[in-house]
Amino acid sequence: MWVTKMPRKSKSKSKSKKKKMSDDKKTLTDWISGKWIENIRKIRPPKKAKKLKLPENVHVVQELSAQELHKKIHELTRKLTKDILTKGEVNFEIPTRSAGNVIYDEVNDLLLLGNKTFTRSLLSLRSARESAMTMRVLELIHYLIEENIHATKREVYYNDPALFKEQSNSDSIIEDIAALMATPRDSLHVVAAAKGAVIGRLKFKEGGDEIDCTKQGTGGKSITPFIDTITDIESDAEFILIVEKDAAFLRLAEDRFYNKYPSIIVTGKGQPDIATRMFVKKLQRELRLPVLGFVDSDPYGMKILLVYSIGSKRLSYETMFLATPDIKWLGVLPSDLDKYNIPKSARLKMTPADIKTGKLLLKEPFIARRKKWARELSLMVQTKTKAEIQALASHGFRFLTQEYLPQKLETADWI
Structure with missing residues (x-):
């Protein structure tokens, strides 16, 4: 086995060791010659990545486990149900993903989403269909999580093509929900x-x-x-x-x-x-x-x-x-x-x-x-x-x- 075993996410401590390559019995150092190796090692990142401090005006996203996302979907559903019974309306407050809400963080050198949001209402003629699609995709994601399986964006579209009309519509809703749940899309169990x-x-x-x-x-x-x-x-x-x-x-x-x-x-x-x-x-x-x-x-x-x-x-x-x-x-x-x-x-x-x-x-x-x-x-x-x-x-x-x-x-x- 030729590789150096790298640290893993486990409780046991792992040590880095150079092992011989099986193909020609040469060690890694036999290959290394010239100045290039020194040049590369000068730009090697620190062993421990620094913790980023994000600006206050950005939409903070974090990875969620299946259990955490499942709980979050149920919390949102209860809120929507309560709003229907008490206010007679269903509104989604969704982070705006337009270019106008993108912030360049100069300190961390990253493009991040700002904290602006927009309201998507089920009772509005302008956004009723988008709200229906949002609820349908939430339902599909909930199913994926409970079954512990993944689906492609194409499969999501074909679960209700009559509602979505085009895949671009379901794709956009998936991204809206990821932003709404404040989690990366792969946490939704939906992949491309x-x-x-x-x-x-x-x-x-x-x-x-x-x-x-x-x-x-x-x-x-x-x-x-x-x-x-x-x-x-x-x-x-x-x-x-x-x-x-x-x-x-x-x-x-x-x-x-x-x-x-x-x-x-x-x-x-x-x-x-x-x-x-x-x-x-x-x-x-x-x-x-x-x-x-x-x-x-x-x-x-x-x-x-x-x-x-x-x-x-x-x-x-x-x-x-x-x-x-x-x-x-x-x-x-x-x-x-x-x-x-x-x-x-x-x-x-x-x-x-x-x-x-x-x-x-x-x-x-x-x-x-x-x-x-x-x-x-x-x-x-x-x-x-x-x-x-x-x-x-x-x-x-x-x-x-x-x-x-x-x-x-x-x-x-x-x-």
Whole structure:
């Protein structure tokens, strides 16, 4: 067994030990050479995560057990029943999830939901249908909790398509209820289909089954939407590498990059889903490893990295459970295009929409505080040039794994 056993959430104390790798009987230290290992360890997060102090004007969300949520649903139901009997009305006070109620917490570098709410009334013609859908979804969630099972958002929709009309309606209600219950959506036992994948020096149990991420071929292990079933995480990796594109992930997997540079490689295959973000968060929290981001050199690549790092405005009520702080931008940096002599023919001209997105990002406070990010983004907008990760292949198929990433790691060329 090659892994280092990491601390677990148990009463017994666990000690970290380096174990020999079974494939070629080499220890981890046999692989480590050069300055890159020193560079990586300098940015390793502290062993114990600091407790965040949130602003007073935010909507506080916490994980709830099935029993706690079950009790909370019953309390809400009793209140609604009492309101019908005494006031003749049924009102839901739901946190507003619009962009106008999203707060950027500069101290913790997170996008959080504010404390503004709106009233949804069953007796109002304007919101009667939304109230009926809210009550129906609450009923379905209550059933899932009592049966101790999970359901996908698609399954929730098909439980009453005549009422919901479109899945987007039931999806929105599910998010409203998560905000109303002040808990992340996975506590509701409702999940979305996941599309992310992981490969590298990582082992864990998933629903009791042992998973070895070094033995997942070149496609990697699909990330389960049931993140709460992942336990007993073990790894001897030095860092976590988030990769935007599946194509780059496959190249890293086929070349076994994670063996020469002990790492865990994760891809969300574009814009990451909730499960992938929760998975990265869980790995970083339990293993205390630095996280590096590898995305396209365009405004959308930067936005993807920010979603991982500070959260998204749409799901700001879940940021505390999704965001992985202090992710380093490894590449592809706009300045890398000249530094690594990427041919002009492999670069792309930014569209007016790209330029507009880049300029809007430059006005955001979370970009302003990342001065090096802002300089790179400004360079991109000024040159009106972008590039995909695959542009590196203009120097050869293995330039990514044999030249570009090794040099970036060796010189600590991240921001």
